[in-house]
Amino acid sequence: MDTTVDVAEKLGIRPEEFEAIKGILGRTPNFTELSAYSVMWSEHCSYKNSIKWLKTLPRDGSRLLVKAGEENAGLVDIGDGDAVVFKIESHNHPSAIEPFQGAATGVGGIHRDIFTMGARPIAALNSLRFGNLEEEKTQGLLAGIVHGIGHYGNCFGVPTVGGEVYFEECYHTNPLVNAMSVGVVRVGKTISATAGNVAGNPVFIVGSATGKDGMGGAAFASADITEQSAEQLPAVQVGDPFQEKKLLEACLEVIAHGGVVGMQDMGAAGIICSTSEMSAKGGVGMRIDLDRVPTRQKNMKAWELLLSESQERMLIVMEKGKEAEVLKIFEKWDLPCSQIGEVTGDGRLKFYKEGVLEADVPAESLVLGGGAPQYDREYREPRYFAQISAFDASAVPQPAALKPVAERLVRLPGIASKRWIYTQYDSMVGTGNASTNAPSDAAVVLVKGTGKALAVTTDCNSRYVYADPHKGAMIAVAEAARNIVCSGGQPLAITNCLNFGNPYDPEVYYQFVHAIKGMGESCLAFDTPVTGGNVSFYNQSPDGPVFPTPTIGMVGLLSSFGDRMTLDFKTAGDAVYLLGKGRDDISSSEYLHKIVGVAHSPAPYFDLDEEKALQAFVLSLIRNKKIRSAHDVSEGGLAVCLLEKAFPRGLGFNVKTGESLRPDGYWFGEAQGRVVVSVGRQGASALETAAAAAGIPFEKLGEVTDGLVRVQGEDWGMIGAWKQHYDTALESHLQN
DSSP states (O other), X not given: OOOOHXXXXXXXXXXXXXXXXXXXXXXXXXXXXXXXXXXXXXXXXXXXXXXXXXXXXXXXXXXXXXXXXXXXSEEEEEETTEEEEEEEEEOHHHHHXXXXXXXXXXXXXXXHHHHXXXXXXXXXXXXEEESOTTSHHHHHXXXXXXHHHHHHHHHHTOOEEEXXXXXXXXXXXXXXXXXXXXXXXXXXXXXOSOOOSOTTOEEEEEESOBOSTTTXXXXXXXXXXXXXXXXXXXXXXXXXXXXXXXXXXXXXXXXXXXXXXXXXXXXXXXXXXXXXXXXXXXXXXXXXXXXXXXXXXTTOOHHHHHHOOOSSEEEEEEOTTOHHHHHHHHHHTTOOEEEEEEEESSSEEEXXXXXXXXXXXXXXXXXXXXXXXXXXXXXXXXTTHHHHHTOOGGGSOOOSOSHHHHHHHTTSTTXXXXXXXXXXXXXXXXXXXXXXXXOOSSEEEXXXXXXXXXXXXXXXXXXXXXXXHHHXXXXXXXXXXXXXXHTTOEEEEEEEEEEOSOTTSHHHHHHXXXXXXXXXXXXXXXXXXXXXXXXXXXXXXXXXXXXXXXXXXXXXXXXXXXXXXXXXXXXXXXXXXXXXXXXXXXXXXXXXXXXXXXXXXXXXXXXXXXXXXXXXXXXXXXXXXXXXXXXXXXTTHHHHHHHHHHTTTTOEEEEOXXXXXXXXXXXXXXXXXXXXXXXXXXXXXXXXXXXXXXXXXXXEEEEEESSEEEETTEEXXXXXHHXXXXXXXXXXXXXX
């Protein structure tokens, strides 16, 4: 096939990019070469529309062992020779087309990013977004995606310990599936994704055989979802968790045996991605014989072999002379292992098939920071901001009673128990997960062989980001930190998954730019540098873009597991306090949006300095054993926070406030910087003294009861009835 600008455009390459490729090669690329550039210069692989802004995020910290982008995942020191490795990535487009396999392979891919560095995954989390749960399509997507996540994680043997689920109309066509993996490794025992700098070292492909599944997946992820997207079903990869389990053990055994120069997961863009990135990092090239690639389909063309995204595969560069050991280990694990080439010193990737040179390109020209283009995109304030500015809270009528509103809130799919979802996940397999029977704001996972634990969470309220991209992204980081702190952990660092619409839309790009600015500001304040992550653009259908969703994955450290704090009330008679100032801000709350029906309002109240001070104070209370429970106020406001604290032990509460604030805003508003704690009667005075000394606003709300719920003197009934509504609401939606 002759390669022309028309062919290039069909492959997603812009005319000016086609000319740039011709300039790099000094000739017109052949179809195989053009196909390689099409995936490597796609948004998914090159970050060409985002890298300028990503570089502005804080990437330095005293505990960071590698900076963002240096390796497949972030690496953070947790002391005593141990490090935590973690990353979050999206699998949105594949999950929209084939929910089960799309979600399953997303889980598999993120785990490979962890163990390719030599770390053993110990925990998985996710962040999911769906449309209206009343719709049959959404119910099908939810069922398929949750089944895929559960199937892969359960079979692979890594527990799913936490996550979040939201339901908004804008995700109807384009659901979001963000998967996070966390692993642990000894410092100094990690493996880099490099080919090294020694010519002659052998290159191996290991793991599953290569097929045509996943063809062009990176380019597929760099386009809007349309009604015709289902025709691209081959772009969805097919996963095998049992094969990945064997691959994990084999790779870790090879690493332990010694002689590994570098290792790279074959995820997006397959062989062309792993060979180019590893070569560019080492400043070398590779000579690859594609006939040696184990395949499960006959007569695959060179470009198909290069671009296939078949799962459960790795590229490994070994020291010369270690070939026999690698082959022996993978034979033991009954996994294909083939030497497909060797490292060269000329910086070029040369791919041969049946003795014919099919492609010859400079490795550096394909990768981020090398020849891949970087763009400055136009951005402008979204037009819907005018509707947000016009919002007047005083025009919203107050409800006649609080209880009916609270009853509706606890039944909302975004607030109600996610029991139907998390019971499909094995949360205990292969780990010291400590969160299952003792709920906390973040999942708490033991680090085996130490007295330490990790607190891990995923957070982003995308409605806040839609209302104010800068403030909303700041809140996402702050809420993640607040969840870590309320669980007894010290926030360490974040990974992010930046889900936005089409970057060529100036209003979408405005959301992206300002979200990056807000995220960076908040990360600096909490000393949680960005270790890496994923940008997912083109989350957009003919109906428009999804809400801007910069999901934050955060890891914190409990130096002693004894510092762990749970959210549940412990004993009747304990005093209940609100730390942080009570407010009546109803902006962007679930109450305002889902109950009142207001679609456009500002982001809720947030003050970064107040948030920092509150979190430092709460952590000091926990470490000094001054409180018995802690839970942050988030979706649903103070009323839902109190109910969630009461559910686990079947306890109730008797609370009231004397402040002259509008009741719906006080009880259902989502102003940030608030935590509800409980304390034994004997400790109440000490808590008040400590809060006053620290300058932290506080308010005694009331006390824990044996099960009766009273709010503002009104009898709300027994907690058991509330828990029944909360636990069964999601299932009720799915059964209708």
